[in-house]
Amino acid sequence: MGGADTVYIDAAGGTARVGGNESLYRRLLEKFESSVDMDGFDAAISSKNYEEAGKIVHTAKGVAGNLSLIAFFDASVVLMEQLRGGGVPNDGDVDLFRRLYAETKQAVNDYL
Numbered sequence: 515m516g517g518a519d520t521v522y523i524d525a526a527g528g529t530a531r532v533g534g535n536e537s538l539y540r541r542l543l544e545k546f547e548s549s550v551d552m553d554g555f556d557a558a559i560s561s562k563n564y565e566e567a568g569k570i571v572h573t574a575k576g577v578a579g580n581l582s583l584i585a586f587f588d589a590s591v592v593l594m595e596q597l598r599g600g601g602v603p604n605d606g607d608v609d610l611f612r613r614l615y616a617e618t619k620q621a622v623n624d625y626l
Contacts, residue, residue, distance in 0.1 A: 522614075522621035528582035542581060543622050549577045552615055559608055560589055568597030571611070578618070586611075586618040 529539045530610050558567035575590035577583075589611045595604040 522583060522618045523625055524582035524584055531580060531582065540626060541559045543626060546577065546581060546622050547619055548573045564597050564602060565600040568594065571597055583618050589614045589619060
């Protein structure tokens with residue numbers, strides 16, 4: 515059980531979202547990785563199925579917001595705006611989304 519890296523995790527905010535129940539917040543964080551379909555995202559981007567990629571990013575944004583995963587949430591918002599309505603995303607923002615997912619996953623594991 516480490517401390518939270520505030521670039522990635524607002525543990526106080528996340529705990530507050532679940533009524534101050536830190537145990538529940540930790541259980542929800544444990545599900546973060548399985549809640550975001552990065553394989554599906556990668557497949558959708560590779561096949562230029564931007565509508566499907568947008569659905570996955572929308573879900574990721576919700577998960578990140580609910581868990582107060584700050585940097586990943588911010589990257590999700592940017593990418594969601596680009597993908598809205600099947601729009602073509604900026605490659606740099608796609609890469610940032612992937613990188614922040616991996617870094618957030620590591621921060622969550624370190625926190626737990």
